[in-house]
Amino acid sequence: MKRVLLIVGGGIAAYKACELVRLLRRRGHGVRCVLTDGAQHFVTPMTLAALSEDQVYTTLWDLKDEAEMGHIQLSRQADLVVVAPATADLLAKMAAGLADDLATTLLLATDKPVLAAPAMNVRMWTHAATVRNVAQLRADGVTVLEPDEGAMACGEYGPGRLPEPAAIAAAIDAALAPAPRPLAARHVLVSAGPTHEPIDPVRYIANRSSGKQGFAIARALAAAGARVTLVAGPVALATPPGVTRVDVETAKEMAAAVDAALPADAAVMVAAVADWRVEVAPQKVKKGAAAPALTLVENPDILAGLAASPRRPRLLVGFAAETEQVVGQAVAKRARKGIDWIVANDVSADVFGGDANAVTLVTAEGVETWDRASKQQVADRLAERIATALLT
Numbered sequence: 001m002k003r004v005l006l007i008v009g010g011g012i013a014a015y016k017a018c019e020l021v022r023l024l025r026r027r028g029h030g031v032r033c034v035l036t037d038g039a040q041h042f043v044t045p046m047t048l049a050a051l052s053e054d055q056v057y058t059t060l061w062d063l064k065d066e067a068e069m070g071h072i073q074l075s076r077q078a079d080l081v082v083v084a085p086a087t088a089d090l091l092a093k094m095a096a097g098l099a100d101d102l103a104t105t106l107l108l109a110t111d112k113p114v115l116a117a118p119a120m121n122v123r124m125w126t127h128a129a130t131v132r133n134v135a136q137l138r139a140d141g142v143t144v145l146e147p148d149e150g151a152m153a154c155g156e157y158g159p160g161r162l163p164e165p166a167a168i169a170a171a172i173d174a175a176l177a178p179a180p181r182p183l184a185a186r187h188v189l190v191s192a193g194p195t196h197e198p199i200d201p202v203r204y205i206a207n208r209s210s211g212k213q214g215f216a217i218a219r220a221l222a223a224a225g226a227r228v229t230l231v232a233g234p235v236a237l238a239t240p241p242g243v244t245r246v247d248v249e250t251a252k253e254m255a256a257a258v259d260a261a262l263p264a265d266a267a268v269m270v271a272a273v274a275d276w277r278v279e280v281a282p283q284k285v286k287k288g289a290a291a292p293a294l295t296l297v298e299n300p301d302i303l304a305g306l307a308a309s310p311r312r313p314r315l316l317v318g319f320a321a322e323t324e325q326v327v328g329q330a331v332a333k334r335a336r337k338g339i340d341w342i343v344a345n346d347v348s349a350d351v352f353g354g355d356a357n358a359v360t361l362v363t364a365e366g367v368e369t370w371d372r373a374s375k376q377q378v379a380d381r382l383a384e385r386i387a388t389a390l391l392t
């Protein structure tokens, strides 16, 4: 039997926690409920005690429980801690590490995975503070579900509704299932983001790469059990959990960091490396009569260098950002660079900085076009393929 510690926050969606407890019990899971002060205005401990067939906890200051069990133990006896509904207030406290009641103390003291199902008014969900807190929690390894969109109890419309109890239960089952780790003991090298090539001490040449696809791939590979070294150009993204990140700025620095990270079983070069660098002016170039001419020098091709190296990873995957004849160019590029796979994406539309991607995978076996999907879904699928390739 798997044990779920369910923390119920104080929002109108708290009534759905009752249905969630029923679904979890039906699946054979043990459920122990903790209610915040706010939650007790919406559901009673009695209701949840009856549905969970267990004691319900509401306060940090219950001396009897502290003697018998203690809040630390309560937070660790479960296999999974679930917060539903996770109010804006609870998410903020979790992100900040506050512990001023039983629920938040358990969340800070737990050594178990945490899953949060948010529910709040649409403006609260889209407020910069909540967006920041959710990003922080995800970076900390908390699974934060996306709320549903629809009419809300407060009369407004938009994202913020608690996901249906059946959907939360399915996410709980997924979190409780032992994650397959097909890439355990493999080292995979990922490059991501743009490079910045300085012109003088204050200016640089860059490109539109956001790094999102490469970071998503690093996350997926780490989730599949790989040891991941992520060599990242200048981007403002959180390091995915379990990934070793090396920050670089220029193509030359990226080449050196990639070399230093070898050997690797596979390398996925997602970075949009600048093809040229500038002969850097030692001082800031000042406005004058004539516009200055930039002298461009070709950068090392990191991917082609890896392909030719005696320490070439067994599986070498490149990316090709193209604006025309996408597949034809990718097929030619794969051969020219001496690599195993190339993932081609058409960047003539809205890819840079966005969350979705439509890609074509070119291998020695042929060409596969994948449906447009989120960058994380593309990453998960690619990580699965990499696992299959390395295991055979």
Ligand code: CTP
Pocket: 191, 251, 269, 270, 271, 272, 273, 274, 275, 299, 300, 301, 302, 303, 304, 317, 318, 319, 320, 321, 333
């Ligand atoms: N790449 C690299 N080092 C470079 C340039 C590119 O490692 N200096 C890698 C990218 O990370 C990506 C692939 O090569 O995996 C992309 O190649 P691209 O730059 O698009 O190809 P080019 O050889 O520059 O061809 P073209 O300019 O014709 O597009």
